[in-house]
Amino acid sequence: MxxxxxxxxxxxxxxxxxxxxxxxxxxxxxxxxxxxxxxxxxxxxxxxxxxxxxxxxxxxxxxxxxxxxxxxxxxxxxxxxxxxxxxxxxxxxxxxxxxxxxxxxxxxxxxxxxxxxxxxxxxxxxAPDAPRLALARLQAVPPRAQETLRLGLHPAVRLMRSSYPVVTIWTTNQRDDEPETVALDGGENALIWRGPDGIHVRRIGEAMQRLLRVLEAGEPFADACEMALSAEPAFDPGRALAWICENGVLSTASWT
Amino acid sequence: MAAELPTTHRPIPATAGIGLRAPHFDQVLRERPAAGWFEVHSENFFGAGGRPHEVLEAVRRDYAVSFHGVGLSLGSTDPLNRDHLARLRQLVSHYQPGLVSEHVAWSSFDGVYANDLLPLPYTEEALAHLCQRVDAVQEHLGRRILMENPSTYLAFTDSVIPEAEFLDALAARTGCGLILDLNNLYVNACNHGWDTGAYLARLDGRAVGEFHLAGHTRRAFEDGEVLIDTHNAPVCPAVWALFEQAVSLWGPRPALIEWDSDLPEFRVLQAEAAQAGEIMTRQGRQRHVLAS
Structure with a gap:
């Protein structure tokens, strides 16, 4: 040596x-x-x-x-x-x-x-930069494309499922004052993503979590809706879609 | 990172610049404050995208930008980290900084990183090794780099070459330039009993392409004290005096105010930069008078 x-x-x-x-x-x-x-x-x-x-x-x-x-x-x-x-x-x-x-x-x-x-x-x-899907582009999807529509998540999106209320714990601890008591029973699903104005953490319901998981896997939006509705029959896919699009969670839309 | 930017890079002027760190990102983008130029740590932009790149894209449109590396571990006897070098090259070719620099130091062994700039023994073996690595980097990047004198808290019995001579030889053999960090020089002079006048007299000023100015911390033990290069305080009077001396010897160079922890308000950095600028203007006038 x-x-x-x-x-x-x-x-x-x-x-x-x-x-x-x-x-x-x-x-x-x-x-x-x-x-x-x-x-x-x-x-x-x-x-x-x-x-x-x-x-x-x-x-x-x-x-x-x-x-x-x-x-x-x-x-x-x-x-x-x-x-x-x-x-x-x-x-x-x-x-x-x-x-x-x-x-x-x-x-x-x-x-x-x-x-x-x-x-x-x-x-x-x-995470890498990528364009955010504009709502106008989503609104321009022709009705005949609904069956094959695939929506790509932005690369700066993360999904998390926890058997603890992680989002509530995290949010409660963002404030400087003495934190309130958080009940530990019940898990939470978290959506973490980078929007144009910074990093966001949000608690999402089971249906939204299933919808995003299917999109994350690259499967068609129709399948994602089916999975979401199986968790919550009252889930409104149209509203959910508008929300994730407006908040910069989606990047691409394609159909055949 | 977005698509390729125009390749017209701005050269770093021989004025005072400021080290740009994340706590000042918002203010710099909002106010576009007066600053001769900015220097960033290359590794802070090794992430794929997001806020750091958004800021750098905007800053380089309005200011000259220099890239200062802290993790290439050029003095290490590990193989040169090709992944690190490739990332640096991608960054350099994308942003086209006015200067690219690294340190006369090592930071890794057997692939483990210290997150620190560790001291080299000043031997012919270490010099030959470092020269070969600087050659490799300059070849890979297709441009000249600057190498900075380190701050050190111990010296090795193996060392046989004075630091200034080691730096001179490195510059002469590889064609690289030097960053002379006057705080590091002061810290080392105090820690090892060096003569700063002899150091400046020995150093080849033509190779010096940039000055660094920063603050340090005095750490007292019962059996002595050590100056630590903490970059968390104003430039001290003794370092300003050394800067003035160096400028009087060699003339103005790009001079950076470096502050890395306990960051003050941006205007404090601007005030330090203004002081560096005044010293270079004053010394420049005197040199002009002497020359005519």
């Missing part, structure tokens, strides 16, 4: 390991301030900057578990899941799954679900 590579290996081990091995500091110029303390500056920065990046993505999780608990979880994640890229916008993708396995959160099973919602917001923020 080259001398440079050997030095980098030793340095990186010192950076990442829980404690500094004294044998590893002998290539650092000795000064009044011990090498171990100089190395500690890099060790702190590594952990604190990455924990800070996670905190920026998961502010509601931090609020739910408290600052100290979040910091401990974030540092454990940095140890077990270090970044493998030189940029950070997708660092944290594995954090919801990591939280789901964290023993300290065993009594708070809704926390990983809220983390998943926050991660979808991050994905929606960076």
């Amino acid at each position: 080259s001398s440079l590579r050997e030095l980098q290996r030793e340095f990186f081990e010192s950076l990442r390991q829980p404690t500094v091995n004294e044998a590893r500091v002998d290539r650092i110029v000795p000064t009044r301030l011990p090498a171990r303390k100089r190395l500690q500056i890099y060790r702190n920065h590594h952990r604190a900057s990455l924990a800070g990046a996670l905190c920026a993505c998961f502010p509601v999780v931090e609020r739910l578990v408290g600052k100290d608990c979040f910091d401990g979880l974030a540092r454990a994640y940095v140890r077990s899941h270090p970044p493998r890229r030189g940029y950070l916008h997708d660092y944290g993708q594995g954090f919801p799954g990591f939280l789901a396995r964290a023993e300290v959160l065993a009594g708070l099973p809704y926390v990983p679900e809220v983390a998943a919602l926050e991660w979808f917001r991050q994905e929606a923020y960076h």
Whole structure:
């Protein structure tokens, strides 16, 4: 191994390991301030900057578990899941799954679900740009095309189904005042998407969730309506369609 | 990213510019404030679309823009990250920035990233390695890049080449330019007992294509103190003095006010940029008088 590579290996081990091995500091110029303390500056920065990046993505999780608990979880994640890229916008993708396995959160099973919602917001923020379907184009679909009409979701749309009231928990924690109590019984479906004015999170009913899932799979709109109506016979597909179109959830329309 | 933009890129003028960060996006788009030019971190635009690209498209229509990289890990002995380089190339060919830069540092080992700019030993081996990587990047991007002097909190016993000489050799062998970060120079001088006058005298000013100016934090231990390059404070008087000295030696260059955490209001950055501009104007006049 080259001398440079050997030095980098030793340095990186010192950076990442829980404690500094004294044998590893002998290539650092000795000064009044011990090498171990100089190395500690890099060790702190590594952990604190990455924990800070996670905190920026998961502010509601931090609020739910408290600052100290979040910091401990974030540092454990940095140890077990270090970044493998030189940029950070997708660092944290594995954090919801990591939280789901964290023993300290065993009594708070809704926390990983809220983390998943926050991660979808991050994905929606960076997702590719695409045109948003204009209502006029939808209104111009000829009646004979109703059977074959397919509607493509915008790439910055995410759907989530949770056995906890994730949207209510997330929304309640957007305000600075003391959060109100949220009843944990009953799951919620979440629609997360990027509109022209930012990222939105909205609770949707079972019929709307089924409709969007079918569209997401690339199946015809007629099938999506059928699925939605099977959940709620009173569901109004026309109104739902106008709403998702006006809010920038749709990108393309095609028919044969 | 949307369709290809016109390829007429604006060169970065030898005036004061400002580091553009997300908390100021809205204000900059709304007010189009006075700024000589903007510098962004390339990696902040590695996402596929959304707000960052929308902002950058708008900003580059009205201002000259420079791309400053923090994650290419050029000093690392890992293979050059081709995915990272490809993303950078796509970004550069799309936005056509006036300058592209990176750091004399490394950040990864065995594919794991530190999210930090780690110090290199200043040896012939490290120099040859870094030169080869800078060559590869310049070839891949089809343009010259600038390489910035790092801030460091420790030095290696392996180092045998003074930093200024290391930078000179890097520029001479690869044809790259240099960013001289005067805060980093000041931080290193304090941390390692360097003589800043000797450093500036040694450095080849012709290679310096940009200055960086930023703030640092003093961290006290019972057995000494370390200056940390935190980019969260105003430029300190000693760094302004170093800047003035560098400008008097080599003349004005694009000079960036860099602030990365605890961001103040945008007008604070504008005031710092105005101060940098005044120093360059004053020194420019004096150099003109001396020359005539």
